[in-house]
Amino acid sequence: MAKKTQKETDIIFYIHRFNPDVDSKPYTQKYTIRVEPGMTVLDGLHLIKETQDATLSYRFSCRMGVCGSCGMLLNGRPSLACNTQILDITMKNLTVAPLPNFNIVKDLVPELTPLFEKHISIHPYVIQNKTDEMLDPTGEFYQSPEELTKYLQFSYCIKCGLCMAACPTLATDSEYLGPQPMLQSYRYSIDTRDDGFDKRKKVVGNTHGVFRCHYAGECSNVCPKGVDPARAIQLMKRELVLDYLKIKKHRSTSFIMGKPEGVKRRPEIPKAPPFTVEQK
Ligand code: SF4
Ligand code: FES
Known part of the structure; x- marks a missing residue:
């Protein structure tokens, strides 16, 4: 040299x-x-x-x-x-x-395939029950800054898998969902535009879901984007318990068919393009 x-x-x-x-x-x-x-x-x-x-x-x-x-x-x-x-x-x-x-x-x-398969399994997107409105919108999905703040930091995830590598529970149970998919389940379920909690709870509430987490916190410790999966997992446990006790009903709350006060309605609301596959 x-x-x-x-x-x-x-x-x-x-x-x-x-x-x-x-x-x-x-x-x-x-x-x-x-x-x-x-x-x-x-x-x-x-x-x-x-x-x-x-x-x-x-x-x-x-x-x-x-x-x-x-x-x-x-x-x-x-x-x-x-x-x-x-x-x-x-x-x-x-x-x-x-x-x-x-x-x-x-x-x-x-081999990151298990991460992506688990990620897909929790339905990582906003699910809306009002399909008519999705196809032919008459209003907008308004969301307040406070409602956005509830899930914003969890949406910074880049799916690098570092949290999955750091997780001691995943090290002993390969079927355990792991921090990344579980934090995404919370991110979407807490979104006021979303109706998908009932679908996600079947996955994150099962025996390999959030209740297997014993809060080592290593996932949040290693995340390079400052996301806090450990917190999201504990909050998701809370949502599941409130749902089980029928204390909280999960559904979108801020879908407004008109306009909030002081907001001018757009003169024309564009129609969504038709589905490219047949809807069942
Ligand atoms: S370490 Fe952070 S950015 Fe990477 S997958 Fe986990 S939560 Fe997402
Ligand atoms: S190369 Fe893209 S995160 Fe490192």
Whole structure:
């Protein structure tokens, strides 16, 4: 290696390697790279791949903490590789491993299909019972800033799966829904435009749902977007109990067919396009 400048540091990466086509079990491979301030772990992996080992596999896309593709375990903590500067977490050694609680596709690439399947299972979208109104609107779905605030922070989730990797319950029960889908179930159920609670409660209220959470809080601890899944899960438990005791009825409340005072109705309300598939 060339002579170091004052700002550069040699860092040893211990990277978890596993190719299911040829390896019977995972092993660790050591690489040393010269790191300068500002380099992210993703930059370091690119440097290794370009200069030392083209066979190294990892996943990334946006490089700016938005797409959620580059989640991995950095010195034991679930983190985004593109959002983590190397010298912020080590001055010497860095262990890099794939996210736990997922199968490994290859090296640092986790199989995220279970996350997305569980996410889909909780119906992660606003469900409206008034289909006539959806097809031919006569009003708008008004929502106050206070109503928006109730779910806003939960909508910042980028589906990176770091919370799922950090969850101790998921580590012992692979059928457990996990923090990301459960927080999404709360995000949509608390939305005043939504009528889907009854559908979601069958999934999040079952034996692998929210009541299995024992509030370790690690999911919220590792979330790179400041989302608080642990809080959403406790709030969802509350919604389920209130529903069970028939204290609270879940349905959209702020669907207003007219206009709130002081708001001018638009002269023409555009019609929704027809469904592209036949409705049952
Ligand atoms: S809640 Fe946070 S850690 Fe979990 S998937 Fe969403 S963004 Fe990632
Ligand atoms: S590459 Fe998109 S979040 Fe890291």
